[in-house]
Amino acid sequence: MVFMISYTGAVYSSIPVTVNTDPDVVKIGTLFNGTQISVSGTIPEDSEVIVQLTGKREDLELKQKGRILGVLWMNLGSVTFRQVPTLYMLYYPEAVGKFARSNPVKWQQLGIGLESLKEQIEITPDKGDKDKLGGEFLKLREGEELYAMREAPVIYGKNGNGMRSFATEVFIPARVPSGTYQVKVLAVNNGNIAGAATREIRVEKVGATALLSSLSFNHGGLYGLLAVLIAIAAGLLMDFLFGENKGAH
Amino acid sequence: MMLHLYLPIAGNSVNVFLVFGMGGIVGILSGIFGVGGGFLMTPLLIMIGIPPTVAAASDSNQIVGASTSGTLAHYKMGNVDFKMGILLLAGGVIGGTLGVQLIKIMRQMGNADFLIKVTYVLMLGFVGTYMFLESLQTLRKKEKSHAAPKKESMYAALVKRLPWQTRFDKSGITLSILMPLVLGSFVGVLAAIMGVGGGFIMVPVMVYLLRMPMHVVVGTSLFQILFTCIDVTIMQSYSNHTVDFVLAVILLLGSTIGAQFGARLSKSLKGDQLKILLASIVLLVMVKMLVDLLLPPHTLLGYTGGH
Secondary structure, three states, rough: OOOOOOOOOOOOOOOOOEEEEEEEEEEEOOOOEEEEEEEEEEEEEEEEEEEEEEOOOEEEEEEEEEOOOOOEEEEEEEEEEEEEEEEEEEEEEEEHHHHHOOOOHHHHHOOOHHHHHHOOOEEEOOOOOOHHHHHHHHHHHHOOEEEEEEEEEEEEEEEEEEEEEEEEEEEEEOOOOEEEEEEEEEOOOOOOOEEEEEEEEEEOOHHHHHHHHHHHHHHHHHHHHHHHHHHHHHHHHHHHHHHHOOOOO | OOOOEEEEEOOEEEHHHHHHHHHHHHHHHHHHHHOOOHHHHHHHHHHHOHHHHHHHHHHHHHHHHHHHHHHHHHOOOOOOOOOOOOOOOOHHHHHHHHHHHHHHHHHOOOOOOHHHHHHHHHHHHHHHHHHHHHHHHHHHHHHOOOOOOOOOOHHHHHHHOOOOOOEOOOOEEEEOHHHHHHHHHHHHHHHHHHHOOOHHHHHHHHHHHHOOOOOHHHHHHHHHHHHHHHHHHOOOOHOOOOOOHHHHHHHHHHHHHHHHHHHHHHHOEEEEEEHHHHHHHHHHHHHHHHHHHHHOOOEEEEEEEOO
C-alpha cells in the first residue's frame, strides 16, 4: 500500500515509499510481555528511514502535585492534556541520531519526536506553565515506556531504480492499550522529508485474557462473586495442605 | 527464571515469581499480626506498574484468600472469638455506611484526600507510639515481680456498668454487647474514610478498649477482615471494574500459604512481643507516609485514584 503525505505544504516528486509490518495484529494473550514488530519497505536510496508509531489521541486528566506551607506535597488540582496519543515511539538509525544532534534546528522543523509533541500539546487549564507540565507529562509516559525515542539498527539493502530497502524492529511494551495504531515511515534526506507511507496495525486481547476482560466489564458483580469464591476456596485448600491437622476446638 | 503473565484488567504484565513472593511475605505478616497487609501490598503493586485503583481492589481480593487461610489456622489454635467478631462486624457495617456518607460530604468540600492522608499519619503515629510504649512497659514489668494488686481504672468501672453484659468465652472476658457494636462502628467509619481494612485500628481497639488477649485479637481480626474484603471486592468489581483476577490469584497463591506459616510463627511469640512488633511496623508505615508527604515526588503528575 502506498500513500503520499505532504508536510507543511511541500509537494514531493512521485517517489513511492512503501511500508510493511509483521505482524499486523498484536495479540495479547496470557503470556504477553511486550513484543517486537518488524517494519520494512522501500525508500529513496539517498535517504534514511524514520519509523513513527502513534496510538489514538485522547484527552487525559491527571492530578498535579504541589507544595503547601512550603513543606507538604499534595494533589493541588487536575490538569487535562488534550488529544495526547496513547503511545508514541520514534525509531531511527544512528545516522539520523547524529544528524539530529548536530542540526537541532532542522530536526525540530521536521515536527517529529518528543520535543515537538510537547510543543503541540494543549493543556487546560493553562496557567502559563505549559512547558514544565509538558515535560512532566513526557516523564510520566516515558517511565511507563509508552513514549520513547530510540536509535535502532536498520538494515538497508540495494534495490535499484533509485530505491533501497530497509528493515528494522519496533518494540511494543506490555502496557500497550488495545486499539489501532499508525505506523508511519518517513524517508529523510539531509533534514528534508523525501517521502512517507503509513500502515495501520491493531492490538487486541485474545483468548482467556479477552474473556476475563469482558467478564469484568460486562458482568462485574458475577465476576466479583466468582473472584471471592475462588479466593476462599484457595484459602481452604492451603489450610488443608499446609495447616496443622489437629481437630478444631 | 522469568515467567511473565499478562494482567487483563491492570493492562500490564508482571513477573510471576516476584508477585508470588510479595503475596507470600504479606501473607506471613497477616498470619502473625491479624492485619490485612494492604498498607504494604498496595504501594508495592503500584511500584511494579499496576494502576492504583486496580492495585487496591485486586489486593482486597487477595486478602479474602489470605484471611480465610489465616482465620482457619487461628481457629484451630482457639484464637477466633466468633461472638465478638460478629458483633464487631455488625457495628462495622453500620459505621461503614455512615463513613461513605461522610466521605461524600468531605469530597464536596474539596481536597478530602489530603485531609485523609494527614489523619492517617496522625492516627498511625498515635496508635503506634501508644502500643509501642505500652508493650515495652509490660515487657519490662514482667521482669520484676509485682506484689501490689491492680487498681481498677475508671474506664473499667464504667464499662462494667453497661447493660446487656454477656460472656465471651474465647476471649475470657465479660462485656456489654454495646461495646463491640459501638467500637465496631467507630472503626467502620474510619475504615471507610481512610479506605483501608481497618486492621491497624481494630487491633489496638480490641487490645486496649475491649481488653481481649493478643492471640485472640489476631484471629478475630482476621475473621473481621475476611468479611470486609469480601464486601469490598464485590463492590469494586461491580461498580468500578477494577479487580484483576489474574493478579489476585498469583498474589493469593503466595499469601494463603504465607498466612499458614504466619499463624504458626505467631504461636511461638508471646502476646506482648507480638504487640511491640506490630507497633514497630505501624510506626515504620507512619514514617514512610510522612516521608512521602515531605519529599518531592518523582513526577509532579499522577493518575487519579492514587492513595
